[in-house]
Amino acid sequence: MLLQNGSLLSEFQDDLLQEHFSDLVKFVKAYASEDQSSSMERLAIAHVEPLVKDFASRWKAAVELMLKDVITSFSNLLCIRMEILKEEVAQLLEHHSRLSECVKLIKGGSALNKNLVSITSIYEIRKYSRTV
Template structure:
């Protein structure tokens, strides 16, 4: 059996098994862990499996991005939805012009739950990942995305008329970064 046929068979099997999971997040996690395992095995195979390993690395990366999106939606859904629906990537324009009434519940909710949500997210990643390095990559990607989205929200608040009234509820980027560093060291 050629390596290409083997890849197709393994890929098909993994996708069929992944479909058995109830949520997208669990499907991506299953594929992440199994792609990571395949990569580990293929590293031992040497140069002849380099192309096959590259395929599973790409698959791992795409599932990592999807898993991070699902993870952040679970713990910071209102923030993620707000940023996606209202703020462009460049922070210069809005996809939908927000007002103080739209932003206030998002800012206040984040201020109340962000530390607990970070801890829960960290614990989930630590217990779900079969590989320390992959777990660290997932956690770093999730926390970097969270920091980026929260920064975009903070900048949005500054630009909204009357947004300064929410300044007392905004968590500083420094505080979030400090907590992220704590979790990065413990994984």
């Protein structure tokens, strides 16, 4: 049934990202998806600094937990597991990119550059998709 219903699969993916990166998802929905100029006026470095530091400190562990969740939920479906993981990584990269864009636009945001995880580092996740 899950395979036949793409919305259930999509819901699983959304829930998985929300479970492990809820603050980042909320931020992207609240700020990064709005008109950049109006949302940046309301946003201060104090809003994004905790997100940047939290993401930097635990993204690898969270991705490993997501991988375990996918393997557990789709134990007999290798191709589905790989597809889900690819989609999750793409979504995570998109959210992280939006956060990075916001940091660049915030007054004083450049102070957080040292804490931002590079996109290259996040692509390291590819190694996990080979072990699925």
